[in-house]
Amino acid sequence: MLVLGIETSCDETGVAVYGTDQGLLVHQVYSQIELHAEYGGVVPELASRDHVRKLAPMVRQMLADEGLSGEDIDAVAYTAGPGLAGALLVGAAFGRSLAWAWGVPSLGVHHMEGHLLAPMLEEDQPEFPFVALLVSGGHTQLVLVKGVGQYEMLGESVDDAAGEAFDKTAKLLELGYPGGPLLAALAEQGDPGRFRFPRPMTDRPGLDFSFSGLKTFALTTVQQAGEGLNGDELQVLKADVARAFEDAVVDTLLIKCRRALQQTGSKALIMAGGVSANKRLRAAVGEMTAELGGHAYYPRPDLCTDNGAMIAYAGWQRLRAGQHEALEFGIRPRWPMVDLPAI
Numbered sequence: 620m621l622v623l624g625i626e627t628s629c630d631e632t633g634v635a636v637y638g639t640d641q642g643l644l645v646h647q648v649y650s651q652i653e654l655h656a657e658y659g660g661v662v663p664e665l666a667s668r669d670h671v672r673k674l675a676p677m678v679r680q681m682l683a684d685e686g687l688s689g690e691d692i693d694a695v696a697y698t699a700g701p702g703l704a705g706a707l708l709v710g711a712a713f714g715r716s717l718a719w720a721w722g723v724p725s726l727g728v729h730h731m732e733g734h735l736l737a738p739m740l741e742e743d744q745p746e747f748p749f750v751a752l753l754v755s756g757g758h759t760q761l762v763l764v765k766g767v768g769q770y771e772m773l774g775e776s777v778d779d780a781a782g783e784a785f786d787k788t789a790k791l792l793e794l795g796y797p798g799g800p801l802l803a804a805l806a807e808q809g810d811p812g813r814f815r816f817p818r819p820m821t822d823r824p825g826l827d828f829s830f831s832g833l834k835t836f837a838l839t840t841v842q843q844a845g846e847g848l849n850g851d852e853l854q855v856l857k858a859d860v861a862r863a864f865e866d867a868v869v870d871t872l873l874i875k876c877r878r879a880l881q882q883t884g885s886k887a888l889i890m891a892g893g894v895s896a897n898k899r900l901r902a903a904v905g906e907m908t909a910e911l912g913g914h915a916y917y918p919r920p921d922l923c924t925d926n927g928a929m930i931a932y933a934g935w936q937r938l939r940a941g942q943h944e945a946l947e948f949g950i951r952p953r954w955p956m957v958d959l960p961a962i
Contacts, residue, residue, distance in 0.1 A: 620693045620939060623678070623717070624931025627670045627710030628702025628730045629756075630654075630661045633927035634677050636685065636692070637935050643740055645685050646928035648921070649673050656796045660786075667705035674713050689721045694943070696934020699727025700951030701757070707950040715948040724943035726934050731758055731956050733929035734891040736767070737918035740932055745887040745916045750879045752872065752904075755892035756782035756799070759828045759872075760956075761879045764889075767936050768961035773879050774826025781868055782894045784830035788837045788864050792857045802861050803897055809862025814840060816867035821874045826882070828875065830868065837864050869900045873907055886913035896923040937962055 621644075626633035635646030651669050655661050682688060697714030700707055711727060718725030735751050738744065750773070753760045759776040779787065782799055789798025794805060816836050819829045837860050845856050876888055888908050894900065895917055908915040922928055940962040 620935065621687075621691055622931045622935040622938060623692050623695045623714075624728075624927040624929070624934055625674070625678075625695070625697040625710045625714045626730075626733070626925050626927045626930045627674065627706045628698045628700070628925060629706060630666050631925040632670050632673045632677060633925055633930070634674070634681055635927035635931040636681070636687065637928065637931035639935070639939070643928050643932070645681055646926055646931075647677055647681050648924070648926050649677060652797060659790060659796050661703070663703045663705055666703060667709055670706055670709040674709065678717075689717070692721055692723060694718070694723050694934065694938045695721075695725040696728050696930050696938065697725070698730050698733070698930050699949070700730060700954040702730055702952060704950060704952045707952065711948050711950050715946075719946065724938060725948075726938055726943050727948065727950070728930045728933045728937075729954060729956055729959055730925075730930075731760070732959060733933045735762065735764065735889070735956075736933050736936065737891045737922050737929040738889045738916040740922060740928060741916070741918060743916060745889055745914075748883075748885060749887035749889055749916075750876070750883055750885045752876055752888065752890045752895070753892045754781045754872065754890065754894035754900075756780060756786060758892065759830070761826050761875060762956070763879075763883050763885070766961060768959045770957050770959065772957050773882070774828065774875060776828040776830060778829050778831040779834070781828070781830055781872065782892070784834050784868065785894065788834045788861075791834065791838050792841070792861065794857075799894065803865060803899070805858050806861040806865040806899075809858040809860070811862050811866060813859040814863035816840075816863045818867055818871045818874065821871055826875050826879055828871065830871075833864060833867055865897075865899060869897070869903050872900065873903050876904065877907055877911070880908070880911055880913060886911070887916065888913065889916040891918055891923065893924045896920045
């Protein structure tokens with residue numbers, strides 16, 4: 620079975636082909652960073668329009684480069700939610716139309732299930748059950764995964780997701796867009812001993828997260844410590860604040876992951892989503908799981924951000940189990956992952 624995957628939940632247009640025997644054949648991602656940079660964030664209407672412009676040419680070119688045509692595709696999977704409604708509708712309408720034209724089944728895929736299953740595209744794969752840390756711009760979740768569609772939510776963010784807090788803190792530091800990677804790069808120059816930010820919600824039981832207070836703490840720190848500084852001194856201050864912020868987020872995620880592993884008795888932890896590409900977080904999670912006698916699993920960096928490969932794979936898992944949909948289709952901008960059926 621060859622599955623075409625389509626991802627258009629936000630500001631990346633992703634397409635891919637996954638095969639039962641071949642594995643991941645190809646995947647391509649077009650980022651809208653330049654389009655949204657002048658606005659300092661994603662503009663939903665512009666994102667939707669750009670998906671319309673890019674999606675069909677990308678699929679056509681990708682299939683041609685691989686020597687494939689619509690006759691070779693056995694099913695189409697597309698992101699149905701969660702995400703921006705307009706952007707989701709572009710991928711859903713296009714994917715369902717292709718499936719109808721080609722006479723093959725189609726399926727709307729849950730975006731976060733795609734991220735969760737992305738490590739399965741690597742040679743080093745975890746076995747069920749395992750704990751998943753999903754960290755992206757819109758979600759921070761700890762999930763006990765007993766199988767595909769068998770998810771128990773252990774904890775999640777009660778306000779800003781980790782990636783959202785990265786972006787907002789980068790914005791107040793005037794680092795530009797996209798903020799998260801720029802903040803992480805600036806943190807490499809920072810002094811880890813100058814400031815210590817709080818590790819929110821780690822002084823109480825539970826596995827929920829809260830990151831909104833960290834950006835406020837960063838703002839207050841800059842305002843208090845930055846008074847009267849010149850340009851060079853202010854740049855040093857920003858680097859030190861970036862480092863303190865990143866250390867606080869990494870430590871908080873680490874503490875909660877350790878608790879989740881100990882609570883569930885699992886030895887395997889997978890980490891996925893855009894923030895999972897953070898080098899300091901990867902190193903810390905690897906050390907922590909090794910200390911507990913376990914192992915950490917991650918997707919390669921280009922599969923951490925939104926991409927069609929994870930949608931093709933998640934769709935393949937469900938399509939091969941016989942799940943598909945009728946001609947009618949819809950999207951779910953808000954869609955709890957625990958509502959998904961098991962297979």
